[in-house]
Amino acid sequence: MKPAAFDYIVPRTVPEAVEALGSADGRAQILAGGQSLILDMRLQRLRPELVVDINRIAGLDRMSTDGSTLRVGALVRHDAFVSARSVPGPLGALFARAAPHIAHPPIRSRGTMVGSFAWAHPASEWCAIGAALDADVELRGPEGRRAVPARDYFHGRHLTARRPDEMLTGVRFPLLGDSTGVGFIEHRRTHFCFAQVAVAAALTVRDGVISEARIGLVNCADRPVRAHAAEQVLIGAGAWASVDRRPLADGHPFARAGRIAAEQDAAPRPEPYADVEYKRHTVAVLVTRTLCQAVRDRRSRLAGPEGEPV
Numbered sequence: 567m568k569p570a571a572f573d574y575i576v577p578r579t580v581p582e583a584v585e586a587l588g589s590a591d592g593r594a595q596i597l598a599g600g601q602s603l604i605l606d607m608r609l610q611r612l613r614p615e616l617v618v619d620i621n622r623i624a625g626l627d628r629m630s631t632d633g634s635t636l637r638v639g640a641l642v643r644h645d646a647f648v649s650a651r652s653v654p655g656p657l658g659a660l661f662a663r664a665a666p667h668i669a670h671p672p673i674r675s676r677g678t679m680v681g682s683f684a685w686a687h688p689a690s691e692w693c694a695i696g697a698a699l700d701a702d703v704e705l706r707g708p709e710g711r712r713a714v715p716a717r718d719y720f721h722g723r724h725l726t727a728r729r730p731d732e733m734l735t736g737v738r739f740p741l742l743g744d745s746t747g748v749g750f751i752e753h754r755r756t757h758f759c760f761a762q763v764a765v766a767a768a769l770t771v772r773d774g775v776i777s778e779a780r781i782g783l784v785n786c787a788d789r790p791v792r793a794h795a796a797e798q799v800l801i802g803a804g805a806w807a808s809v810d811r812r813p814l815a816d817g818h819p820f821a822r823a824g825r826i827a828a829e830q831d832a833a834p835r836p837e838p839y840a841d842v843e844y845k846r847h848t849v850a851v852l853v854t855r856t857l858c859q860a861v862r863d864r865r866s867r868l869a870g871p872e873g874e875p876v
């Protein structure tokens with residue numbers, strides 16, 4: 567199929583882009599990487615009257631840190647995160663574990679992280695990490711700027727707090743310190759499919775005890791999920807107990823967190839090749855494994871004077 571006819575504009579500044587969006591009365595779409603938009607237009611799932619191509623706006627391709635947060639601009643491509651060295655500390659390691667799961671290299675070289683937040687697909691790896699870390703989504707509209715935390719931003723499949731005359735200018739993540747270990751594990755049918763289920767985890771461990779836990783679930787509901795109920799089980803649990811043993815004991819906090827994530831946090835929909843029971847089982851297994859991976863990451867990141875984790 568061919569896209570329906572549309573007008574095309576290439577603004578050079580963010581205010582020009584916002585003005586163009588406002589002029590179209592909700593019938594405009596921004597073109598960032600084009601890796602989802604072009605397909606949606608070719609299949610005529612979207613029929614914008616105006617396409618606003620933001621690729622010539624200077625500065626949107628930048629990442630920056632202020633010591634406590636990382637800001638990712640609207641034109642930073644997925645493949646910027648494949649190397650753990652692009653972003654400081656454990657956040658870079660988490661991004662580097664997730665990025666190779668996003669489609670394949672040509673798509674990663676054009677598609678943008680911020681475009682994924684705009685598209686808001688429940689199977690997006692970045693959106694689940696954003697939910698787990700409660701990233702701030704930065705929006706610019708005719709009335710100025712606002713930042714919306716991920717917990718308020720995602721409203722459903724392709725539904726967000728963004729108004730039609732607003733554009734996303736960036737996403738801001740909290741940087742993670744060296745006492746945090748990270749994990750990311752994805753399950754998909756073939757390399758070219760979206761995830762059936764994936765899990766992102768960040769565990770902060772002090773004196774051998776988990777003091778903070780963040781778990782994000784990919785493709786386990788109509789939107790990216792932060793697994794609050796599972797996280798609660800982990801606070802105060804010893805981090806080093808038996809994570810290298812297979813299988814983990816049923817009563818191990820990570821096994822319990824897996825079951826709780828599957829039963830209480832996830833609200834999976836059936837899809838071809840994965841019914842609800844299968845998806846819940848996969849959530850339980852992957853949460854447990856991802857937590858083990860996060861502890862091993864934490865252990866390797868920081869050792870005490872005797873080589874013991876602290």
Ligand SMILES: Cc1cc2nc3c(=O)[nH]c(=O)nc-3n(C[C@H](O)[C@H](O)[C@H](O)COP(=O)(O)OP(=O)(O)OC[C@H]3O[C@@H](n4cnc5c(N)ncnc54)[C@H](O)[C@@H]3O)c2cc1C
Pocket residue numbers: 595596597598599600601602603604605640667668669670673676677678679680681682684685689690691692732733734735758759760761
């Ligand atoms: C074969 C295939 C496999 C894929 N597999 C995966 C996968 O495994 N995981 C995954 O997460 N994604 C996957 N994708 C999607 C891909 O990652 C896209 O790059 C991403 O979803 C959107 O980013 P984009 O920059 O290409 O956005 P575009 O395609 O340009 O835009 C997507 C939507 O977001 C809007 N938009 C984009 N940027 C902004 C902005 N700054 N402000 C406001 N609105 C904006 C557009 O108007 C449009 O509605 C896949 C795509 C394909 C074609």
